[in-house]
Amino acid sequence: MTEQTRVIGKPVSRIDGVLKTTGGAHYSGDRKSSDGALLHGVLVKSTVAAGYIAGFDTAEAKQMPGFVRFLSYEDGDLIYRIDAPNDDSFVVNEQRTPFIDNQVHFVGQHIGLALAETLEVAEAAAAAILVEYEEDSRHIALDDEDSDLDKPDASGTGEALQVHRGDFDEGLADADVSVSATYTTPVEHHNPIEPSATTAVWDGDRLTVYDATQGNVNDRNYLAAGTGLAKDQVRVLNPFIGGGFGCKGYAWPHSLIAAAAARATGRPVRLVLSRSDMYTSCGHRPQTRQSITLAAKSDGTFTALKHETLSHRSPIGDHMEPCGMPSMVLYDCPNLVVTHSNRVLNRPSPTPMRGPGEASGAFALESAVDELAEKLGIDPVELRKRNASQMDPRNSRPWSTFNHPECLDRGAERIGWSRRKSPGQWREGNELVGLGVATTYYPAYRSPAAARVTLFPDETAKVEISVQDIGTGLYTILAQMVAEKLGLEAADVAVEIGDTDLPEGPLAGGSMTTASVSGGVAAACDALQEKRAQASGDEAISAEAGSEESLGFGGDNDMGKSFLSFGAIFAEVRVDKDFGIVRIPRLVGVFDAGKILNPKTARSQMIGGMIFGVGMAMLEETFVDPESGRFINPSLGEYYVPVNADIHDIDVEFIDEPDYDFNPFGARGIGELGTVGTAPAIANAVYNATGIRVRDLPIRLDDLM
Amino acid sequence: MKRTTSSFEVNGTRISAEFDTRTTLLDFLREHLDLTGTKKGCNHGQCGACTVMIDGQRSLACLTLAALCDGRSITTIEGLANGDKLHPVQKALIEHDGFQCGYCTSGQIMSAVAMAKEPWGESDDEVREAMSGNLCRCGAYPNIVAAVQEARAKIAKEQPDA
Amino acid sequence: MREFELVRAASVADAAKSLAANEDAKLIAGGTNLVDLMKEGVETPGTLIDINAISGLRDVTMSDDGGLMIGALASNSAVAWHPDVQEHFPMISQAILAGATTQIRNMASMGGNLLQKNRCFYYPEENARCNKREPGSGCDAIEGINRMCAVLGTSEHCIAANPSDLCLPLRALDAIVHVEGTNGQRAIPIEKLHKLPGDTPYDEVDLRHDEMITAIEVPPSPIARNSHYRKLRDRTSYAFALVSVAAAIGVEDGIISEVRLAVGGVGTVPWRDEEAEAAMVGQPATQEAFSAGAAIIFRETKAYSGNGFKIDLAKRAIVRVLSELSGDAK
Numbered sequence A: 001m002t003e004q005t006r007v008i009g010k011p012v013s014r015i016d017g018v019l020k021t022t023g024g025a026h027y028s029g030d031r032k033s034s035d036g037a038l039l040h041g042v043l044v045k046s047t048v049a050a051g052y053i054a055g056f057d058t059a060e061a062k063q064m065p066g067f068v069r070f071l072s073y074e075d076g077d078l079i080y081r082i083d084a085p086n087d088d089s090f091v092v093n094e095q096r097t098p099f100i101d102n103q104v105h106f107v108g109q110h111i112g113l114a115l116a117e118t119l120e121v122a123e124a125a126a127a128a129i130l131v132e133y134e135e136d137s138r139h140i141a142l143d144d145e146d147s148d149l150d151k152p153d154a155s156g157t158g159e160a161l162q163v164h165r166g167d168f169d170e171g172l173a174d175a176d177v178s179v180s181a182t183y184t185t186p187v188e189h190h191n192p193i194e195p196s197a198t199t200a201v202w203d204g205d206r207l208t209v210y211d212a213t214q215g216n217v218n219d220r221n222y223l224a225a226g227t228g229l230a231k232d233q234v235r236v237l238n239p240f241i242g243g244g245f246g247c248k249g250y251a252w253p254h255s256l257i258a259a260a261a262a263r264a265t266g267r268p269v270r271l272v273l274s275r276s277d278m279y280t281s282c283g284h285r286p287q288t289r290q291s292i293t294l295a296a297k298s299d300g301t302f303t304a305l306k307h308e309t310l311s312h313r314s315p316i317g318d319h320m321e322p323c324g325m326p327s328m329v330l331y332d333c334p335n336l337v338v339t340h341s342n343r344v345l346n347r348p349s350p351t352p353m354r355g356p357g358e359a360s361g362a363f364a365l366e367s368a369v370d371e372l373a374e375k376l377g378i379d380p381v382e383l384r385k386r387n388a389s390q391m392d393p394r395n396s397r398p399w400s401t402f403n404h405p406e407c408l409d410r411g412a413e414r415i416g417w418s419r420r421k422s423p424g425q426w427r428e429g430n431e432l433v434g435l436g437v438a439t440t441y442y443p444a445y446r447s448p449a450a451a452r453v454t455l456f457p458d459e460t461a462k463v464e465i466s467v468q469d470i471g472t473g474l475y476t477i478l479a480q481m482v483a484e485k486l487g488l489e490a491a492d493v494a495v496e497i498g499d500t501d502l503p504e505g506p507l508a509g510g511s512m513t514t515a516s517v518s519g520g521v522a523a524a525c526d527a528l529q530e531k532r533a534q535a536s537g538d539e540a541i542s543a544e545a546g547s548e549e550s551l552g553f554g555g556d557n558d559m560g561k562s563f564l565s566f567g568a569i570f571a572e573v574r575v576d577k578d579f580g581i582v583r584i585p586r587l588v589g590v591f592d593a594g595k596i597l598n599p600k601t602a603r604s605q606m607i608g609g610m611i612f613g614v615g616m617a618m619l620e621e622t623f624v625d626p627e628s629g630r631f632i633n634p635s636l637g638e639y640y641v642p643v644n645a646d647i648h649d650i651d652v653e654f655i656d657e658p659d660y661d662f663n664p665f666g667a668r669g670i671g672e673l674g675t676v677g678t679a680p681a682i683a684n685a686v687y688n689a690t691g692i693r694v695r696d697l698p699i700r701l702d703d704l705m
Numbered sequence B: 001m002k003r004t005t006s007s008f009e010v011n012g013t014r015i016s017a018e019f020d021t022r023t024t025l026l027d028f029l030r031e032h033l034d035l036t037g038t039k040k041g042c043n044h045g046q047c048g049a050c051t052v053m054i055d056g057q058r059s060l061a062c063l064t065l066a067a068l069c070d071g072r073s074i075t076t077i078e079g080l081a082n083g084d085k086l087h088p089v090q091k092a093l094i095e096h097d098g099f100q101c102g103y104c105t106s107g108q109i110m111s112a113v114a115m116a117k118e119p120w121g122e123s124d125d126e127v128r129e130a131m132s133g134n135l136c137r138c139g140a141y142p143n144i145v146a147a148v149q150e151a152r153a154k155i156a157k158e159q160p161d162a
Numbered sequence C: 001m002r003e004f005e006l007v008r009a010a011s012v013a014d015a016a017k018s019l020a021a022n023e024d025a026k027l028i029a030g031g032t033n034l035v036d037l038m039k040e041g042v043e044t045p046g047t048l049i050d051i052n053a054i055s056g057l058r059d060v061t062m063s064d065d066g067g068l069m070i071g072a073l074a075s076n077s078a079v080a081w082h083p084d085v086q087e088h089f090p091m092i093s094q095a096i097l098a099g100a101t102t103q104i105r106n107m108a109s110m111g112g113n114l115l116q117k118n119r120c121f122y123y124p125e126e127n128a129r130c131n132k133r134e135p136g137s138g139c140d141a142i143e144g145i146n147r148m149c150a151v152l153g154t155s156e157h158c159i160a161a162n163p164s165d166l167c168l169p170l171r172a173l174d175a176i177v178h179v180e181g182t183n184g185q186r187a188i189p190i191e192k193l194h195k196l197p198g199d200t201p202y203d204e205v206d207l208r209h210d211e212m213i214t215a216i217e218v219p220p221s222p223i224a225r226n227s228h229y230r231k232l233r234d235r236t237s238y239a240f241a242l243v244s245v246a247a248a249i250g251v252e253d254g255i256i257s258e259v260r261l262a263v264g265g266v267g268t269v270p271w272r273d274e275e276a277e278a279a280m281v282g283q284p285a286t287q288e289a290f291s292a293g294a295a296i297i298f299r300e301t302k303a304y305s306g307n308g309f310k311i312d313l314a315k316r317a318i319v320r321v322l323s324e325l326s327g328d329a330k
């Protein structure tokens, strides 16, 4: 494709905009229920962190008019044992089959489901069910030495987690200056505004599930395994998803519980997770403690880097937060040590959350780079440019496009970097003002995806793929792609997605949907154009095609290049000198994410990603009760996500250099790029404003008083 | 089961119904009337996704018992557009890309429509504060502020005394 | 939520009678606190008495001498935006607008606001120990997560802070809470309404079961025009206070003539210390005097693992607010 595009690259408004602004978009919990067939399910969750269920007392619940049934491990045969570690047709972050036995591994584990004719009765019944436990000893704290510690070799996406390059000790001895520090990040929750919801409907031996999932094909395969059905007997529909940020990425037990309940009762069942259910049912970003040593020559050249991460997983989960990733790719450093350890704790199972590993890891690394710059007396923008990896340090391949230094320069200009003063020196009234920078990045992933494109005689078209739009704007991008290829306008293209009966595409995670589907869509359009040349024009013509190869983080491919998006985030902060309250009047992000297919929706995604980073930097923490292991602020009232008043000016610029090696439209993913570098940019700005280095997120006013 | 009878108006239609006293307005709208445009994000007054108008005032349907709506008049997102003609707030939100996943959007719109009639000042900071009762995890805030400002200006022009 | 009967009260007497007839009954006004806690299973009334149809309880009127009479059912929004309140008692308006969100303030009543429950993390948590929710069970906050808890007026049984913003200006202004029960009417000074936790943290307010709040009276205060409410919190909006200050000050020829000051986020009840105010009166209106006054308020505190910072923060906030009000903002 040439650089000249008609529809691609234009700021087209979302084609699903009218549905979403009129209440007409139906999410998984919105399926019609007034016909009386539907049963409502409410989860019963464990209240102890470790032990065994000794018994249930359901007497009071059973007396409630409208109560239908209680399901628990005593009905364990309703669910087929899922073979999560060995079945590669699906990915889960919690391996245990729900209701498989009476063991309890953390507070909030699903131990039962109350079913009733109405939601009010189901809720009251679930609350009235009494559970007796035999408690076991529990492990709650990150430094609980009595619990197991894993040192996994590879991450969920197959990246090496224990890396030794060169000779760290020698590199440290060679250095003129070094910094060593420990950084921590707390448990954080995705908290999409839509709670996960599953509506399961059986029709003979076919199962239809409306599920709030970022990966309907993965979900379908999981549900097929857990119900003992063939994949083609299960259909998952998710035309609209109210955000996910990772917690709806992999499949989770509640979906299977709803499906099993529908089979057991012979009625459609809807299970909408409560907000507090969301804290223990579908993952979280685990707490991390990261130790970094970074050393350099007096001219700023990095000579040694060590990045060691301690995090946690549940006894029945396998997620490891890969915080060391940025240390492996962002900078040239000949002597590198990256390690990861995972403590097994009686806390719920973690899962990827927007920028998994990258965001928490970049907070540590990019803070350390700032600390080193200060010690060296070198401008932090300059220090980053001097050390920016010119090639992928893992395999010495060139980056497919490389604008890391340019992002830094442009961002510096946009924020007015030259105004920056020494720490604590810029005061206006009661406020201390500071500027900070951090590099941001996100690996470019790609998965196989097929697509079907149909052209109708009236010169309108339809594109069909199984994939889902979690808010990224995929509906609109797909219409633009097809319109571009077929010479139509975006408004002429109907988009059907969110249905596993359509040609299969990947899950919406790792910022890879757009990049992945573009291969299949382009191929299907090309095939259609060939047919079109021979067709009469009075009949609809259709073509289906797929892109086969996938591309992981390591960049294993035969193109001799590595694919990664770089960017730079700059923050201006104003800190009240007495109260320590931080305001962020301006954030600037400059990003190199390949060709920007729709600048309007892309800008929104970057802004949203940066706001996610503001939450991480300033607000978000799930408190773990040290005694019981319970998450004790499982709500949107006590867990603070940013509100409108927290956010001010956010400025976004794209480099917009197409990456045609990566896919036919030249686009790399963007969803997570805005988040990764935001927290460290803010932390660095806070240091510049106040002279106080906060190494433990979130940054709170009492850290700065 | 303890039940009650109430009658009220929803989007201009008179509703009389008998229901469980525990039923919230939010569940009544969604489960009894199939008006699912009003969303449940938290069920505890902490997110704003369930914002509706009760007698013209923006309110949270999740903390309102349906039985307490007797005699009142409720407007939901479904009752906002005039046939195919979108309300200026709806239009501005699409134009400014003031949403991503769309789940908070009904609540944002109801809040913005109500806000236009509340005694807030003109500045962006006033809009930010006035709209802070509606969480958006996708982070559409700057675009929402832009949309609200444009729509407010338009509404003021069309109905100078409103 | 537990099942309940719904009763609609037509008058105050009617509501009082229904309460008296039923141990298990509760009044419901805006429902913003009660419905939430019923969903959590913390409140389990068997009967709800809807008081919203009672007429005459929504008015906000200013008397000739400059005092306010506010009906118990007036919405928080109506009071906050009321021109007389904004002009003569700015800190009342500002305190209300600093709380919750417009949607909640539209629903919330003035009476309900005075009686809202605390926001300790452990209070709504069914399986935590909490002496307010489950008398005698203990207090998990003392050894647990207590960032939102109090440093003044705590006991070994409870350290929950009173969360109301509105109560602070009312306390500073010596508001009077009018109530009516089956035995007739009473006027309760607001300082007597909320009780310190002591050994009985579950016994929170000086109201008999059959009594209903009918109105809040704010006596005239010439210095209230020069008042301000400042709320400090982790999130810019839609968050409870870590620390807040409601203050009014009169300054004549550079000398403090009168101060009214209440501090939020720090006390188990809306906190005011008249001794501190007395110490400031007669002093030059300087940061030194404000600082000395603030020190008196916090002369006897008990901080916990996560909330010690509130003491300094509150002192600084007091100095800032009083300085700004008296034009001594350095």
Ligand SMILES: Cc1cc2nc3c(=O)[nH]c(=O)nc-3n(C[C@H](O)[C@H](O)[C@H](O)COP(=O)(O)OP(=O)(O)OC[C@H]3O[C@@H](n4cnc5c(N)ncnc54)[C@H](O)[C@@H]3O)c2cc1C
Pocket: A637, B044, B045, B046, C026, C027, C028, C029, C030, C031, C032, C033, C034, C035, C036, C072, C073, C076, C098, C099, C100, C101, C104, C107, C108, C109, C110, C111, C112, C113, C114, C115, C116, C163, C164, C165, C166, C211, C212, C213, C214, C238, C239, C240, C241
């Ligand atoms: C998400 C959220 C955030 C909030 N943030 C803040 C905040 O920042 N600052 C703040 O100050 N508040 C805040 N609030 C609390 C809010 O102000 C109160 O919920 C509200 O004021 C209560 O008023 P209501 O009329 O809804 O009371 P209801 O919920 O109806 O009643 C509360 C209690 O008062 C009793 N009651 C009500 N009226 C009377 C009466 N006339 N006489 C006797 N008893 C009565 C009821 O029986 C009940 O026990 C918040 C609430 C929510 C849900």
Ligand code: FES
Pocket: B039, B040, B041, B042, B043, B044, B045, B046, B047, B048, B049, B050, B051, B060, B061, B062, B063
């Ligand atoms: S659902 Fe009502 S405020 Fe969140």
Ligand code: FES
Pocket: A193, A242, A243, A471, B098, B099, B100, B101, B102, B103, B104, B105, B135, B136, B137, B138, B139, B140
């Ligand atoms: S658009 Fe997704 S939460 Fe606002």
